[in-house]
Amino acid sequence: MMESLLVANRGEIARRIIRTARRLGIRAIAVHSDADAGMPFVNEADEAVELGPAAPAESYRNADRILDAARRTGARAIHPGYGFLSENASFARQVEQAGLIWVGPSPAVIELMGDKINARNAVAATGMPVAPGTPEPVAGEAAAIDAAAAIGYPLMVKASAGGGGMGMAVVHDEDGLRKQYAAVSGFAERMFGDRGVLLERYYPDARHVEVQILGLADGTVVALGERNCSVQRRNQKLVEETPSPGLDPELREHMLVAAVQAGKAVGYRNAGTVECLVYGEPGSQSFVFLEMNTRLQVEHPVTEEVWGVDLVEQQLRVAAGEPPSVDLAALRPHGHAVEFRVNAEDPIRFLPGPGTITTWTEPAGDGVRVDAGYAEGTRVTPSYDSLMAKLIVHADTREAALARARTALASFAIAGPKHNLPFFAELLGEPSFIDGTYSTALVTRMRAARP
Amino acid sequence: MAQQITADIAANVWKVLVSEGSAVAAGDTLVILESMKMELPIEAESAGTVTKLAVSEGDVLDEGDLIVEIA
Numbered sequence: 001m002m003e004s005l006l007v008a009n010r011g012e013i014a015r016r017i018i019r020t021a022r023r024l025g026i027r028a029i030a031v032h033s034d035a036d037a038g039m040p041f042v043n044e045a046d047e048a049v050e051l052g053p054a055a056p057a058e059s060y061r062n063a064d065r066i067l068d069a070a071r072r073t074g075a076r077a078i079h080p081g082y083g084f085l086s087e088n089a090s091f092a093r094q095v096e097q098a099g100l101i102w103v104g105p106s107p108a109v110i111e112l113m114g115d116k117i118n119a120r121n122a123v124a125a126t127g128m129p130v131a132p133g134t135p136e137p138v139a140g141e142a143a144a145i146d147a148a149a150a151i152g153y154p155l156m157v158k159a160s161a162g163g164g165g166m167g168m169a170v171v172h173d174e175d176g177l178r179k180q181y182a183a184v185s186g187f188a189e190r191m192f193g194d195r196g197v198l199l200e201r202y203y204p205d206a207r208h209v210e211v212q213i214l215g216l217a218d219g220t221v222v223a224l225g226e227r228n229c230s231v232q233r234r235n236q237k238l239v240e241e242t243p244s245p246g247l248d249p250e251l252r253e254h255m256l257v258a259a260v261q262a263g264k265a266v267g268y269r270n271a272g273t274v275e276c277l278v279y280g281e282p283g284s285q286s287f288v289f290l291e292m293n294t295r296l297q298v299e300h301p302v303t304e305e306v307w308g309v310d311l312v313e314q315q316l317r318v319a320a321g322e323p324p325s326v327d328l329a330a331l332r333p334h335g336h337a338v339e340f341r342v343n344a345e346d347p348i349r350f351l352p353g354p355g356t357i358t359t360w361t362e363p364a365g366d367g368v369r370v371d372a373g374y375a376e377g378t379r380v381t382p383s384y385d386s387l388m389a390k391l392i393v394h395a396d397t398r399e400a401a402l403a404r405a406r407t408a409l410a411s412f413a414i415a416g417p418k419h420n421l422p423f424f425a426e427l428l429g430e431p432s433f434i435d436g437t438y439s440t441a442l443v444t445r446m447r448a449a450r451p
Numbered sequence: 452m453a454q455q456i457t458a459d460i461a462a463n464v465w466k467v468l469v470s471e472g473s474a475v476a477a478g479d480t481l482v483i484l485e486s487m488k489m490e491l492p493i494e495a496e497s498a499g500t501v502t503k504l505a506v507s508e509g510d511v512l513d514e515g516d517l518i519v520e521i522a
Contacts, residue, residue, distance in 0.1 A: 345487075351459070351460070351489075351491070352460060352486045352487035352489055353460050354461045354486065354487065355461070381461070382460070382461045382462050382463055382486040382487055382511075383463075384488070385487055385488045386487040386489075418460075
């Protein structure tokens with residue numbers, strides 16, 4: 001195993017990675033912006049290096065400063081977490097060229113999967129179903145209108161370089177397409193420096209189901225079940241669970257096999273997620289590939305709870321060329337787990353509300369886990385995303401897990417910034433969430449129904 | 452009647468789309484704030500002229516800070 005690990009991230013995920021590193025006897029090195037001095041992940045690391053000001057370009061997205069911190073601390077490996085530089089192939093390459101271990105898939109695979117069209121074409125070639133769509137970025141508005149007529153409405157207009165729910169829009173007709181084609185390509189140019197836009201069939205009442213894969217050091221690829229992440233606002237996940245309720249067992253099996261096959265075909269190493277959309281009524285469901293995330297996911301804890309494995313430990317072992325800590329092929333899942341993303345945002349419109357945390361009391365107990373990035377007295381700033389903590393509940397059955405969630409949420413106390421705990425209380429009373437029949441349209445429907 | 456538009460939350464000023472003297476219609480986007488990786492468009496509540504522009508791109512705003520005045 002590596003002697004030391006630099007964690008190029010912040011908040012809850014940096015803290016969670018540092019926890020595993022320290023448990024394994026690895027020297028854990030945090031890097032942080034000046035705004036994050038005093039955060040739990042900085043305090044709990046063995047060493048910490050300040051990178052610069054709060055702006056991500058001067059801290060967590062600044063490859064040069066992070067590599068410099070690695071040199072100065074003698075770090076042997078870099079774990080990127082999620083977001084920031086985690087899916088940046090050139091950073092991964094720089095890490096490897098500096099003689100350090102990159103905890104993630106190869107730069108070539110990150111590059112392939114980072115381009116939505118190449119990714120779709122690559123997985124389609126392995127036999128995975130994909131949504132009808134343009135095989136390359138459309139060349140202008142007129143070409144987009146022609147392509148749309150062939151694919152059929154409704155359509156998703158997606159920035160080729162986008163991700164994380166940013167740079168995409170649904171259109172229902174040609175007028176909408178004209179408007180959104182201009183908006184999405186303009187946004188993509190500003191955000192990602194790439195105007196490329198593709199079109200894809202949109203499935204309005206679908207479920208977002210994703211497969212956790214892990215490519216091992218010996219080249220085998222395993223799947224550790226799937227997660228349903230259909231509770232979303234603005235195309236971003238709020239709640240995730242495993243196993244997915246209401247999923248046809250044969251379809252689930254087909255998805256897992258297809259995800260493993262795709263992983264093998266591209267030579268995938270380390271943890272990754274194959275995101276799919278499932279549509280159709282139970283008994284006649286189908287799925288299509290959405291995208292592949294070449295990193296650890298925010299929602300990885302539900303998989304950890306049900307499978308009883310530490311995914312960060314497996315990532316570090318793969319990166320160090322070692323076998324996993326347990327025989328993953330022999331593992332069987334147990335029970336049901338649900339994760340709630342506790343964000344600094346209001347529970348009605350989901351608009352962000354940063355601020356200093358004056359009260360922070362976490363729930364505890366059997367089957368209750370909280371991965372928090374903040375603590376009392378720390379400040380949620382406008383510079384970073386709104387995720388403050390993740391509440392994860394685990395129990396023998398889904399019903400018991402939801403009961404555990406109700407109790408845990410009721411004893412979670414936060415004051416200072418806005419927070420979305422009241423939304424989760426509302427969700428746990430929502431019939432289609434309780435019976436597991438919900439789709440990605442759930443949150444929009446809940447908000448439309450309010451007076 | 453003059454309207455004063457203030458920041459609802461702490462945010463960075465990402466884009467300023469008007470200047471003092473601009474004529475605006477109700478619903479026009481005046482300024483785009485950025486907070487927690489989200490774009491937050493600030494729109495005119497009613498038609499008028501921008502009489503005061505209190506921010507420029509890159510500014511850091513606290514809750515309650517004045518953004519623009521329209522009369």
